Amino acid sequence: MADTSIPSFKAADLVIQLSSSLKTKPDVGEFGSVFTDHMLTIEWTATEGWKAPFIRPFGNLTLHPASTSLQNAIQLFEGLKAYRGDDNQLRLFRPMLNMNRMANSARRTCLPTFDQSELLECIRKLVEIEQDWVPHSDVASLYIRPTFVSTEQSLGIKKPTRALLYVILSPAGFYFKTTDAVSLWADPKYTRAWKGGTGDCKMGGNYGCSLYAQYEAVDYGCQQVLWLYGDDHQVTEAGTMNVFLHWINENGDEELATPPLDGIILPGVTRRSILELSRKWGEFAVTERYITMDQLCCAVKQQRVKEMFGCGTACMVCPIGRVVYQGQDLHIPHQDAKVTTRIAKELTDIQYGRTPSDWAFLV
Template sequence: MFGLSTRKQHREHAHRWNEALRTRQKELKTSVGVHDCKNEPAAPPCGSKEAQHPGSFCPFTTLMADSTPSFKAADLVIQLSPSSKTKPDVLDFGTVFTDHMLTIEWSVTEGWQAPLIKPFGNLSLHPACSSLHYGIQLFEGLKAYRGDDNRLCLFRPMLNMNRMANSAKRACLPAFDQSELLECIRQLVEIDQDWVPYSGSASLYIRPTFISTEPSLGVKKPTRALLYVILSPAGSYFNNESEAISLWANPKYTRAWKGGTGDCKMGGNYGCALFAQYEAVDYGCQQVLWLYGEDQQITEAGTMNIFLHWINEDGEEELATPPLDGIILPGITRQSILELTRKWGEFKVTERYLTMDQLCSALKQQRVKEMFGSGTACMICPIGHIMYQGENLHIPRQDKNSQLTSQIAKELTDIQYGRTSSDWTYLV
């Protein structure tokens, strides 16, 4: 009886949801001239190559985009805080927040509300909120940098907006205009610009978050949602980013799997990794090296994409990283490293599968030059040791003047802090 009742509730919910959506469509056609979709090209199947490509669409997202126009930055309402908080001398990652936040509410009946910048404060959520019960939520991470010329800039922020939109599709959250969100974020950073550190090794971390605020139980498409952005001044993610970190590799834990959400930035992907992370700490390691499949493919390191600089099986100098096959997060720093090193043309740059057997063999044959992780929070992080099958594998590092990690880090930070002109920077 419970199963029948649940299915009936879901059918009733879907009926109410669709009725509200049709009513909203009729209102929009008469009020703002939204065009009829019947002559539009058909959406590709959700499993097709077109639907999986970043920036593509699935039927639900297309419906949302047509029926509920995005919020507009031009409608942004600003409520300034009457006073500014004291800024800390020491920056512990993610523990201190700026004076203001951005919130944008959505409902299936009213669509997107006007964006609001207001004093930083707590959220009020219904106890049955489905983001709390079923994990219908996602987030992003990017940074604002203060350049040597005192100008503020973001690093390739449209890639973050695109990734967030793709994660929203997967979570059945409503579509939004990526450029409009970026402009709202730009204005938030501009208002709190005094919080951007005057430092070449620190930045202002930007955390866009998108949650369902559906106030009822039951696994279903949300009828309400909240997109919000908070800011936090940040120093180094690790205590000393020049020091190589240690990884614990054990195939008994899996971070992501084919057909799952490993390529989306959803909170559940990170919460589920905590147990393995603390087991890694028990073994004296700082992060987990995530493996996948019977051949123990190397996928990610902690919250980082991973790169191997080596002499491959064919005797070629190569920089290799696992491909985006659905279980790897498409990192912005990862993409930038690939584009940057391919532009150099100094060695082979490949997206390919790497296994622990291949790595162990290369280490024995002294073909490994160095190994590192990449991500927005940590930027570039060298790897020094991997604990695997009871053995501590030493990962070599090149002379400081020839380290690839140092070269990449310098080129990227020069762009981020405005020392090198690039179309990857976005001025605030």
């Protein structure tokens, strides 16, 4: 819920300035490399509160060199998508979950609160204006990137008195350059997040600090990092994805498991949706539990692993085919990944309107 102590901006006050020169819409290229004609900006100051939301031509921002978003990483972002269905209707997938997560991240960053429903309506209007940018494809979409930064002009570390919330759009195809199963490098010397930290918030600093390990993973012949935590090397996330393991567990039971939300794991919208979908099937145990690398290694050796996959808004559902860990090369079954395939189909059927669902928000 929004903090009513800080009055929110209102979508009814939205000001729209359309561009006089529209871009030629290219084919969908590399993820996040092409942007639409317009953007949404909403300014805030402690003295004047929220200004009116403003949809304007896409353009560069002007920031003071001492802005604390640049100096102290007081900033956050979100990610969701607009899909064009077979019926030509545009849909967002469970967008209020993204709005709520963004508000939680804002509280953790000491940025001002806002009414999530009002922001969603502003985003809906922006997507409506840019509807011709939504690909006519069931393997592509329009990626929506809400971003919230401090514009406080100070080298001191303090609560911002100025901020900017903005939203940009980018047509998006596949996140990875290949549709094959990804390979993961697991090394406990690097930690993505820790208890009491900000691993459960979508802050830029969580991602920038992962680059060094990411490139070391490539040196080991892997595409992504499998992040571990603790002395027992708990599995947490894979690159920017939540992780699921479909296996026969230690008790001999068939189980779909994912690490719990204990402050380290990002509460992904796709993650939550997969848990809810698979629990409705009622075909095997679906749990949120800790999984250690010793357990995974043992299960692979005993051929108890059925499949493993990562998930997220950008990458959707991505099979995992290999994990490199302390000299061991663990090969994960993925050629006949029935659960991965089924989950991906059920989610995309909702997103593209083939299956009616209240998870689909019409634009």
